[in-house]
Amino acid sequence: MIDKGPSRRGFFGVAGGLAGGIAAASVARPAEAHDVAQGVVPFYGPHQAGIATPMQSSLYFGSFDLATDSRQDVIIMLQNWTVAAARMSAGLAAVPGEQDDDRPPLDSGEAVGLNPSNLTITFGFGPDMFSFAGKDRYGIAAKRPAALVDLPGFNGDQLVEGQTGGAICVQACADDAQVAFHAVRQLARMAYGTATLKWVQSGFSTGTKTKGTARNLMGFKDGTMNPTGTPLQQAVWADDAGWMQGGSYMVARRIRIALEHWDRMRVAFQEQTFGRAKASGAPLGGKHEFDAPDFNATDKDGNYVIAENAHVRLAAPVNNDGTQILRRSYSYNDGASFVAERWPPWHQGVEYDSGLFFQSYQKDPRTGFVKLFDKMSKIDALNQFTTHVGSAIFACPPGVEKGGYIGQGLFEAA
């Protein structure tokens, strides 16, 4: 036999060099915890990490179909996923144990030596999990929450099947793209035969790198009105009785943005489209980013300073019966492809397949995303530049205490 060197022993035991090991993952997670010093966001807690957690710089998102009719297979997968997610969040390899070199790798290994990088892994259950092709495969159809609606078709939707829907999702976020991908990849490997990837999406954000609100690829500050503190807690956590209490509902939309077209617009037009100044992020008519927009202000001709179809007017809680959602969106950059634009100047050519992987969390999508976007999809001035090409909704169960598994309440509670 070949001596493969002395560092073999520790290889699969400790992937991230974290001294505390798995013990760190059992620490209860306070709201919005983000332990930058350690690079560890605790996995266990009353809520899942990756929702109220401050955004990391990289996202890798996987949506899975379920390939089994066995309730037990699904439960076993969720149990294995829970342990693996807790381990990886703590900087450990996905699976414990000594590697037998005559077997495939327990962990594919590309995160060895990397910091835990504030990895969070967030699970969600889509409509297809509760009923697929009219069949209640796992005996849980009656437990489908009313809030987990089938999203309606929205004005302008151009949804691609290969970026839409799914029975279970895994959202991995980390301050390292390789760590985020590694997490989804290990879970996908563990699920072979039970769940198969339907679509994936990678993304990036500068959220933690700038003072104040990060800019999106349109060059505007995005998320100024996101709730924080108590309003955030009130907006995102479901208060359904039963297994979803303390969970949250996620809506994901893959939004391709015609950046080349946007870049040809006058800055004044861009600002009127958003209803905000590009440089400061201030609402038009205001001076500072966090000034409250004055939606009644008019110019000398009697026109609204913030136009009726401006993005900020349509999204503002004050214009939506106080509705707040937590946006947790990542920009994406998936190469480029040929596009023939459908309005002047009818540009044709290779354009970025780039834009926003929009994600929102809310206690109830019916009074959250659906309520907001139904109106916005019809009249938001921003729609001239955005096309929704993917869509999904997931019920993200509450967090897990050590020894439990994700979704346990769905499968085991009365």
Added chain:
Amino acid sequence: MIDKGPSRRGFFGVAGGLAGGIAAASVARPAEAHDVAQGVVPFYGPHQAGIATPMQSSLYFGSFDLATDSRQDVIIMLQNWTVAAARMSAGLAAVPGEQDDDRPPLDSGEAVGLNPSNLTITFGFGPDMFSFAGKDRYGIAAKRPAALVDLPGFNGDQLVEGQTGGAICVQACADDAQVAFHAVRQLARMAYGTATLKWVQSGFSTGTKTKGTARNLMGFKDGTMNPTGTPLQQAVWADDAGWMQGGSYMVARRIRIALEHWDRMRVAFQEQTFGRAKASGAPLGGKHEFDAPDFNATDKDGNYVIAENAHVRLAAPVNNDGTQILRRSYSYNDGASFVAERWPPWHQGVEYDSGLFFQSYQKDPRTGFVKLFDKMSKIDALNQFTTHVGSAIFACPPGVEKGGYIGQGLFEAA
């Protein structure tokens, strides 16, 4: 008029908050400079930045077609690109001047507030620039270097036109994905009418985050044999007489890797494929990563410890007349797509469109990449898992001194 707030004035003047402004960009760049404290890699210098520069965490690469028959248009574009690249490398907006809000943005703005992030912008000229459809559009065909060969078809090539070739390339690398994309996007905007994007590629690397050599998505340390110091300088910089002196030749290959298939292989097989231990990176038969591989060692049955078709054997300079190239490759993750595998277990399904955007720099591709890969494409055991789907070659001219422009020697010297 609407008052858009006091921070407008500085918006397009200083994008990165760098006190020194453009002056920083005029500092001469020592070899392998990487000013982490400032986050600025000087743009000006005898060689282009982004070649010998230590790898940053993000890549955005654009390959352009030239849409003009005018030599003067190309020169003007290169002059504008040079100024913009120097400015962005220093953390400034691409274009100087005060924004007129009744015009499109001088800079699209998404990098405002972000650190310069060690941005490097590297330019290269492809075969199509020297002659296109048999036509010498710019009067430079006679100056095409012999080393800028048309790459031969290699065994196993499955090249896609939309990821192959191009007349000019821009490689932007930074420690922030948004900063890298921003750079290519501004240059593409400035080139409207002269150059149009043919294809793009984003990538990521953990190169600066681990001790020792970074791991690729196959979980192996990749680049152990990369030259450093003097051997690096000797390997990469062209010593052609004329305009390419001090430049370098880049070969880019988009290599999709069948990660799902790889993940099902025994670790021992993976190690025999590479010729290295997975955990330590040591050559088989050695103990430490940087041990010299013993290519003559045999096991008790008389078989080579490092197999004849092992990757490390085929790539080693000692087995290639001392040939060294600088590999500067990024992993990529462009979603997932349906794949029907062509060998057992004939898996069908959605697989990652993921792998390696291989880039190598060398003084002469004929004695560099072409020599190495001609052999490897035929017998490297790794080929079972890799498919080359994109390919390009570029002559990257030497660096620019302040006041000059990239490629000036090509257009102006005798």
